[in-house]
Amino acid sequence: MTSFLIKAHENRAPSPWSGYQDCVFCRIIRDETPSIRVFENDMVIAILGKATHSSFPKLTSLAFLSSPADYAAAVGVAVTQVARALTQALDNTALNVVCxxxxxxxxxxVHYHVIPAPKFGNKQPPPSAADDTKLLTVKEMHQREYEGRTELDEEEGAILAEQIRSKL
Structure with a gap:
């Protein structure tokens, strides 16, 4: 999945962001934008998005490398705790963590996405007999993962958020 996102950004010039204080996460922190918060403390917020969860510091930091150590540590702890709760709520330990x-x-x-891998179950056609005899290439594996992702509607999001909170 990540490879598809990265491919879309090839040849993109570095962003000239500096002193930027009005992104969507800043507005969430200030309660100006609604969000489904699954975890919050004095340093970190974790929200549930349509297909992923994001954890980010309450202090605006544009890049991981410029994050103060105490905030980076707090985000790392939150990502671990919320990812663990998410995998328990979904009964699926496969995931990507991306920053x-x-x-x-x-x-x-700066923010981290915790993206659960899809469970192919009934939503994907069963692999063909030919698939059983050959290993998938990395590209084929990523393509299947990407195609298997679904977005949560509002009701599903509220239910999953409650399940995550109950595991924290």
Whole structure:
């Protein structure tokens, strides 16, 4: 999945973000934008998005490398706790944890995405007999993962958020 996102950002010039204080995460921190918060303390917020969860510091930092150590540590702890609760709520330990810095970064605020891998079950056609006899290439594996992702509607999001909170 990540490779598809990164591919879309090839040849993108580094962003000239500096002193930026009005991104969507800053507005969430100030309660100006609604969000489904699954975890919050004095340093970190974790929200549930349509297909992922994001954790980010309450202090605006544009890049992972410029994050103060105490905030970076607090985000790391929150990512671990919320990812663990998410995997328990979904009964699926497969996931990606992503932190972009300039390259493929769409929001000028350091943040981590925890993206659960899809369970193919009934939503995907069963693999053909030919698939059983050959290993998938990395590209084929990523393509299947990407195509298997679904977005949560509002009701599903509220239910999953409650399940995550109950595991924290």
């Amino acid at each position: 972009n810095q300039e390259y493929a970064q769409a929001v000028p605020h």
